Amino acid sequence: MKTIVAMILLGKMAKVGVPVIDMQKVDGLGEALVKACVEWGCFRMVNHGVSVELMAEMKAVTASLLDLPEEIKRRTISTEQGKGYIERNPGTPFFETLSVDDIMSHDEFCDRLDASPQQRHSGIEPTNDYHKHTYACTPPRWYRASMGSQLIRRCPDPTYAEPKAQPQSLIGLGQAPTLAQGRRFTMYPIIREVIYEYIKAIRDLAELLGRKLMEGSGLVGDLFDGWCCQLRMNKYHYCPESVGLSGVGLHSDPTFLTILQDDENVNGLQVVDKYSGESLPFDPVPGSLAVNVGDIAKAWSNGRFYSVKHRVTCFEPKTRYSIVLFVLGPNGTKVEAPSELVDSEHPRLYVPIDIKEYRNVRTSKRLHIGNALDLFRSPAT
Ligand SMILES: O=C(O)CCC(=O)C(=O)O
């Protein structure tokens, strides 16, 4: 009797928690990943190959960058949908996010935060003095992870002079931010290095995921080869007033998948169970990384993968950080289900989708919970 009860409980428990997948698993990794994408639309990865030191450093960098004054962060605002810096706003009053829109141009992102208006617009190279000064501020590597928000310090820059007047050609383009009180911020080269290393490590992991998802679907190849990816650094400004309120409202991701470093100290991410529709906690596990399947993966898998709805809720008044890599989709070609995933029992569900168009339609029609895919149904279905 006891054994039967234990078996039922184990069965229930296995169903209750989001799957945890060991990325070093030799046999059946592809199948396990596909199963998680189909049944849960999310999973947690352990033994994923991104070091805990690098994860801690990236979190410190995130905190530092989001600590910069608004005038600096605003230099990375974009007019394109879903891109660039998003400040707190009436829709998401506790949420703020910086974006490396294309992970291949992370240097441009750093340049925008770092360079003085003159350097960015006139092409003047920093002088040797500037370099000497900047490098003199560089903390030793062993000190990196524990530095937190000190990674960026207000350094007096010997070469910086208050601009006398804006060059006429820049006025009105919104490209020449004025620095209040002539302050400038020197970004430690180490910040660029951490961002670069983190992107590289997460990108390698994404590639492994792409290959294994192909394998688990009975296909061969590098699914994400040459695909567009975006890195976001998120800060949730939780306070006593935000407890019980939403950090980010219910949505599915307009991506293929999202690799998430959540905050090991602050929970709040919840996912909607595919079968019961219940909201379940997707709590952090130190050292692990989470994955959410997005709408584009549902289209690619011909409806098999579950584009999981999720939200982030404030449960305690503690600042929460998260770092997400969005694997958006192919660059320059449309997404469609491979012919191997289409047969008489599984007719093609969606027309080929342009990821940019998809994002625009989704936003303009305010369809943030996966329904936008219905607008891309194949005529036959
Ligand atoms: O911060 C998180 O934990 C999740 C953020 C999220 O859902 C998103 O950026 O799409």
Ligand SMILES: [Fe+2]
């Ligand atoms: Fe999301």
